[in-house]
Amino acid sequence: MDYSLITKSKCTDEEDPTTRKPEYDRLSKLKAFDETRAGVKGLVDSGIKHVPRMFHHQFDNNSVSCGIHVSIPIIDLEKVKQNRTTREEIVGKVRNASKTWGFFQVLNHGIPMNVMEEMKDGARRFFEQDVESKSQFFSRDYTKRVVYNSNFDLYSAPAAKWRDTVVCSMAPDPPKPEELPAVFRDIMLEYSKQVMNLGYLLFELLSEALGLNPDYLKDIDCAKGLVMLSHYYPICPQPELTLGSSKHADNGFLTILLQDNVGGLQSVLMAKPKPEYDRISELKAFDETKAGVKGLVDSGIKHVPRMFHYRPDKLDKNSSVSNGIHVSIPVIDLEGVKEDPGTLRNIVDKVRNASKSWGFFQVVNHGIPLSVLQDMKDGVVQFFEQDLEAKRKFFTRDYSTKKVAYNSNFDLYSSPAANWRDTLFCLMAPNPPMPHELPEVSRDIMMEYSKQVMQLGCLLFELLSEALGLQPDHLKDMGCTQGLGMLSHYYPACPQPELTLGTTKHSDNDFLTVLLQDHIGGLQVLHQNQWVDVPPTPGALVLISNDGFRSVEHRVVANCVGPRVSVACFFSTFFLPDLRTYGPIKELISEENPPKYREVTMREYAGYYNAKGLDGTSALLHFKL
Numbered sequence: 001m002d003y004s005l006i007t008k009s010k011c012t013d014e015e016d017p018t019t020r021k022p023e024y025d026r027l028s029k030l031k032a033f034d035e036t037r038a039g040v041k042g043l044v045d046s047g048i049k050h051v052p053r054m055f056h057h058q059f060d061n062n063s064v065s066c067g068i069h070v071s072i073p074i075i076d077l078e079k080v081k082q083n084r085t086t087r088e089e090i091v092g093k094v095r096n097a098s099k100t101w102g103f104f105q106v107l108n109h110g111i112p113m114n115v116m117e118e119m120k121d122g123a124r125r126f127f128e129q130d131v132e133s134k135s136q137f138f139s140r141d142y143t144k145r146v147v148y149n150s151n152f153d154l155y156s157a158p159a160a161k162w163r164d165t166v167v168c169s170m171a172p173d174p175p176k177p178e179e180l181p182a183v184f185r186d187i188m189l190e191y192s193k194q195v196m197n198l199g200y201l202l203f204e205l206l207s208e209a210l211g212l213n214p215d216y217l218k219d220i221d222c223a224k225g226l227v228m229l230s231h232y233y234p235i236c237p238q239p240e241l242t243l244g245s246s247k248h249a250d251n252g253f254l255t256i257l258l259q260d261n262v263g264g265l266q267s268v269l270m271a272k273p274k275p276e277y278d279r280i281s282e283l284k285a286f287d288e289t290k291a292g293v294k295g296l297v298d299s300g301i302k303h304v305p306r307m308f309h310y311r312p313d314k315l316d317k318n319s320s321v322s323n324g325i326h327v328s329i330p331v332i333d334l335e336g337v338k339e340d341p342g343t344l345r346n347i348v349d350k351v352r353n354a355s356k357s358w359g360f361f362q363v364v365n366h367g368i369p370l371s372v373l374q375d376m377k378d379g380v381v382q383f384f385e386q387d388l389e390a391k392r393k394f395f396t397r398d399y400s401t402k403k404v405a406y407n408s409n410f411d412l413y414s415s416p417a418a419n420w421r422d423t424l425f426c427l428m429a430p431n432p433p434m435p436h437e438l439p440e441v442s443r444d445i446m447m448e449y450s451k452q453v454m455q456l457g458c459l460l461f462e463l464l465s466e467a468l469g470l471q472p473d474h475l476k477d478m479g480c481t482q483g484l485g486m487l488s489h490y491y492p493a494c495p496q497p498e499l500t501l502g503t504t505k506h507s508d509n510d511f512l513t514v515l516l517q518d519h520i521g522g523l524q525v526l527h528q529n530q531w532v533d534v535p536p537t538p539g540a541l542v543l544i545s546n547d548g549f550r551s552v553e554h555r556v557v558a559n560c561v562g563p564r565v566s567v568a569c570f571f572s573t574f575f576l577p578d579l580r581t582y583g584p585i586k587e588l589i590s591e592e593n594p595p596k597y598r599e600v601t602m603r604e605y606a607g608y609y610n611a612k613g614l615d616g617t618s619a620l621l622h623f624k625l
């Protein structure tokens with residue numbers, strides 16, 4: 001075989017930039033390599049000393065070697081059938097590992113050691129047999145039962161991988177032994193039978209981890225098809241130039257991977273649960289409509305698209321209690337707060353108690369006229385219900401240069417499930433937009449409402465300061481009222497509210513949130529491990545304060561009667577370019593690289609400020625992110 005065709009490239013560095021010719025004839029090199037039918041192993045056997053250009057990868061150097069900073073989850077399945085407690089413990093581990101890693105290793109999985117050893121030996125025998133016998137299976141036609149080649153994506157991938165592969169389809173219709181390569185047919189049949197059994201068990205555990213009945217994933221046929229890939233990674237003369245496998249995500253339901261001791265992981269299997277549909281295209285298609293959730297509803301959909309589905313255990317509807325039966329949430333009347341010291345003291349006490357026991361409260365008689373509240377809610381409806389072209393002008397995901405941003409789900413591409421809501425973000429302080437930068441339909445009321453919220457914020461920070469035992473101006477002096485972000489949310493009526501949420505559970509990352517909600521309802525706070533409804537109270541505003549470690553966790557359930565609108569105003573230094581603290585505030589505790597931070601509470605923060613006698617700005621700088 002003439003390997004010089006593959007390994008010698010005439011011009012690499014000397015290409016002529018003016019002619020912009022492809023830098024070398026990649027395609028003919030790929031073809032020559034492919035036609036050897038001997039794979040990467042054939043290259044190595046021919047004695048090459050340099051990795052050919054077609055295998056060169058571009059690297060991003062952000063790898064963390066395992067064992068130093070991170071430990072990969074290992075789950076021992078030994079007691080999976082022992083009793084309910086041991087089973088639940090294992091299910092919990094599967095849930096955590098799937099959530100945080102998307103994969104885990106299993107021990108005591110029931111596949112005998114000798115079966116695993118023989119499987120690895122069998123794969124080795126296949127690749128190390130003579131090229132003639134191997135080539136019978138050489139193909140790129142994946143409708144065949146057995147396909148051997150090097151790099152299934154040889155002609156399409158930017159760089160080839162340093163490995164050869166044989167692919168066999170083992171289920172749903174199992175192969176006849178004579179269809180399989182003689183050198184490892186017996187062990188393939190045995191090993192795949194064992195993997196199938198383990199797969200059943202893992203699908204049970206995954207179902208349970210999702211809060212479903214054990215047979216759920218099996219019943220939707222997750223365990224029906226089984227494809228087995230055996231890879232061979234020959235020794236590489238220049239391993240720094242190439243990869244055995246490039247970055248990818250598997251697209252089966254579950255991958256069970258057996259590796260030998262060259263990778264350092266002996267006798268363990270790795271299971272890799274993967275999303276089973278093309279989520280990213282669904283997200284993109286949705287995003288590109290620029291019409292938000294409202295657009296979906298207007299188009300007449302009857303079913304909530306998959307991208308909005310929450311895992312059943314994330315919805316935990318059952319644990320919500322309606323307010324009024326078991327608990328009554330704090331409502332504080334601010335009437336007379338400025339008039340006499342007795343009333344003030346009384347209100348400060350209530351604020352202190354409510355912040356401590358709930359982390360939030362509602363206020364009435366807060367000084368913002370009812371007509372302003374009403375106009376603000378109407379303004380939100382008008383913005384979202386105006387014609388699409390006008391709304392689309394504000395569509396963006398760029399919060400760094402835009403002060404006004406309309407979109408659906410700021411974290412659309414990173415969150416596990418999308419919220420059933422659309423949002424208009426406006427930065428109202430420190431540098432408010434010019435009126436003409438705001439949407440015409442709601443600009444006047446947005447300016448007016450935010451002015452009023454700013455005044456109320458000043459009062460509330462005084463009350464909170466006093467509740468913390470500080471001077472009334474303390475929190476204001478620290479800069480708490482300098483930044484104000486305003487989020488106007490629109491929650492369209494949802495055809496299947498039981499499948500999704502309007503707002504995922506979260507805590508607000510600011511000093512204080514002033515929230516205006518309409519009459520529809522759906523806001524809930526997590527109080528003593530129970531979801532408690534925050535019922536719409538006419539004229540009231542909801543205050544979510546962050547003078548503890550974190551603000552109270554809250555969410556909004558989807559509703560079928562909407563639209564619901566709300567306006568959340570965030571007092572936060574996050575919006576101050578020089579003081580980009582993002583509460584819960586973090587303190588630098590070590591200058592090592594990367595630096596280490598610790599979250600501090602507003603209480604600690606205020607205490608630090610006090611002790612050092614600093615002005616607000618230098619106190620903020622001390623805690624700068």
Ligand SMILES: O=C(O)CCC(=O)C(=O)O
Pocket residue numbers: 487489503508515517523554555556565566567568
């Ligand atoms: O819409 C609501 O009532 C709550 C919105 C919210 O929690 C937020 O914007 O952080």
Ligand SMILES: [Fe+2]
Pocket residue numbers: 506507508513554568
């Ligand atoms: Fe919130």
